[in-house]
Amino acid sequence: MPYTSLAKLTAKFGEHMLISLTDRGDVATDAIDTDVIDQALADADAMIDGYVGVRYALPMETTPPLIGSLALAITIYNLHVASPDPKIEEDYKAALRTLRDISGGGVRLPIAGADAPGTGSSGARLTDRERPLTQASMKGFI
Template identity: 55%
Template sequence: MPYVTLAQLTDRFGEQMLISLTDRGVDALGVVDTDVVDRAIAETDALIDGYLARRYALPLSPAQPMLVGVAGAITVYNLHLFEAPPKIEADYKDAVRTLTAIAQGTITLSAAGVEASSTGSTGAQITDRERPFTEDNLKGFI
């Protein structure tokens, strides 16, 4: 299941914006091109999964509400063929910062995590080596 749907994008950004970003044919039809939106959503899902894969078991179930906004901002940014407006670009950068924070563990999602790889040891291992300076070989220096 994608992190954001066409209905959620329409609700958040408006149908007119989505039409202007996706109606790319020679003859404008005045409707949202769902194929273009689906490709952008798939690219966004792949990006988000790339950030989350080391920390969480994918696919995330249930859907995380925080990721809907993140996915929406990234998808709309990716739909722009040319330079995005400053607000869209700022939202995109905030979304990527949020994903980075999730990947680093600063922000935690309420989802099942991936088990950390273990070496089978229980903690620190200490090894002692022969000491190069001993009481016997330092006689006369102390």
């Protein structure tokens, strides 16, 4: 299940923008090309899964609102063939920073029981070894 949809893209960016970004055929159809949208949605989902899958079990049962927002920013950026508007580019860069924070554990998603299993270690690991300097080995020096 994609993290966002054509309906959400249309609500946020408008039908006119999506037509101009997806109507790439030799003959203009003045309609949104759903195949182009589907590919951009799949690419955004794969990128998000790559970052989120480091910390959380996939697939997610529900899509957190933050992930849906990130998917919108990444998808609209990916739809641009030429240089996007500076706002869209900044939103894309911010989405990547947020994904890195999620991957690193700085941002926690509200997904119950979806944390990927950890090592169980919470700090320094100490091992004790036999001491080379004992009373018997130091005989004659003490």
